[in-house]
Amino acid sequence: MDDRTLRHARVLVDHCTDVAPEDDVEIRAPTAAEDLVVALYEALGRRGARATTVWRNPRATRAYAREMYPDDYRPKEHRVAALVETDVVILIKGARNAAETSDVNADARRAASRAKEPLLRERLDTRWVITQHPTPADAQRADLSTAAWRSLVYDAVDRDWAAMRERQARVADRLAAADEVRLVAGDDTDLRFDVAGMDAYNDAGRENMPGGEVATVPAVDGVEGEVRFDHPLRRGGREAAGIRLSFAEGRVVDWAAERGADVLDSLLETDEGASRVGELGIGTNEGVDRVTGNVLFDEKAAGTVHVALGDALSECVPDDRTGNESAVHADLIRDASADARIAFDGETVYRDGEFLIREESD
Known part of the structure; x- marks a missing residue:
């Protein structure tokens, strides 16, 4: 073996x-x-x-x-x-x-x-x-x-998971303290997430192996804007590509796909929660050096971000808050290695695949 x-x-x-x-x-x-x-x-x-x-x-x-x-x-x-x-x-x-x-x-x-x-x-x-x-x-x-x-x-x-957890901790701490996250990429993506009061998830290979992401959950009605995903969504052996979503008050109100639109339609029609967001994640695993069509790896790839439709990450939802509920949790991948930025409460903390957050002693 x-x-x-x-x-x-x-x-x-x-x-x-x-x-x-x-x-x-x-x-x-x-x-x-x-x-x-x-x-x-x-x-x-x-x-x-x-x-x-x-x-x-x-x-x-x-x-x-x-x-x-x-x-x-x-x-x-x-x-x-x-x-x-x-x-x-x-x-x-x-x-x-x-x-x-x-x-x-x-x-x-x-x-x-x-x-x-x-x-x-x-x-x-x-x-x-x-x-x-x-x-x-x-x-x-x-x-x-x-x-x-x-x-x-x-x-x-095969990574040093303890070192990864420590390295990601300062990003997760800043994310947990933020009230709003904004994702801007190219001229087709501008999303705002209300994350006030939500926790952050420092994924260093516990529930997912490989791990390697920092994530949070928006309020059920807390997503606004438009996004285009430049990597396909694969479900049940079928594929939807060129997906565009528009959000208002947390819900997908308009959507399209350049290919496999019925796959996207089926996902969104699963239940009420399938048209709302259960996660925003930022990939950090440098051992994943390309997008392969396998979401377990693609969502962890350094230089990508993902938005999950459906069930919220329970780790990010405190007892006094409510997260989205759904029978599905479908991650959609967006390249963020070029012409992309992420801001916490108006401060740019990530640009073109690199975090700008440093330790206090840096």
């Missing part, structure tokens, strides 16, 4: 979830990620934890969805009950065919997303992490050789 896969497993168990001997651990993985699952079982065995695996099979998912009536989707209460007794959840991505579910109709997709919401809520109460196992199908989607894709994945994962 590749030594990098073994290191990946150790990062997930030791750093991301800090598994203890008494923990019940659930691994959710596609069959294409068998090597990482085996490596995880080795790491969990050394910890003395109890492990179980829920295998995902996109071919089976497709077959099921193509026969189901949308009205027949309902929450899987037996899975929810199992999660109540679960301490740690490790979710793994990795495809044999990245477009396997691309011909599932939009009504079934929306119904499936809504039915999964109780499962999502229960999982968020565990210690959890989502990660990626490199497969040839995902390499092809990234337009990379299998070897190059594996190197990108492992370079992004």
Whole structure:
């Protein structure tokens, strides 16, 4: 087995979830990620934890969805009950065919997303992490050789996470203290976010591996302006590109896509919260040196920003505030490496891919 896969497993168990001997651990993985699952079982065995695996099979998912009536989707209460007794959840991505579910109709997709919401809520109460196992199908989607894709994945994962957390802390502190964030990029993006009273998320590889972002959440009605995303949105093996959104009082009031408009339409129609913003994030991981079409990596790439439609990051919503709620959380990526700036309360703190915030002693 590749030594990098073994290191990946150790990062997930030791750093991301800090598994203890008494923990019940659930691994959710596609069959294409068998090597990482085996490596995880080795790491969990050394910890003395109890492990179980829920295998995902996109071919089976497709077959099921193509026969189901949308009205027949309902929450899987037996899975929810199992999660109540679960301490740690490790979710793994990795495809044999990245477009396997691309011909599932939009009504079934929306119904499936809504039915999964109780499962999502229960999982968020565990210690959890989502990660990626490199497969040839995902390499092809990234337009990379299998070897190059594996190197990108492992370079992004094998970082000094303690140093990254410390480096990002001063940005997160400033963001948590801000009342308004403004994002301006090119001549087609100018967004204002009301973030007063919200916290900031310093992602140094806990819930996401790879990590590498600083993020916050706007008020439910606190987004105004226009944005164009210059990287595609991929959902269920299908793609929408050239997305433009206009916001008023926090809600998407006008939208368009140069390609795959029905993918965007389906997302926005999932529920009321799908047309509102659940996150604004700024990528910081220098190990991700290109956008590949894999959102787990693209949103962390240094020189990008992302706006997520749907469910709010719970880490950023204090008990006395309200965040957006939705069955979806869809990150849309915008390049910010050139002709772009971000301001906190009117002060430019980020320009063309670089933070301008320095420590007091700098």
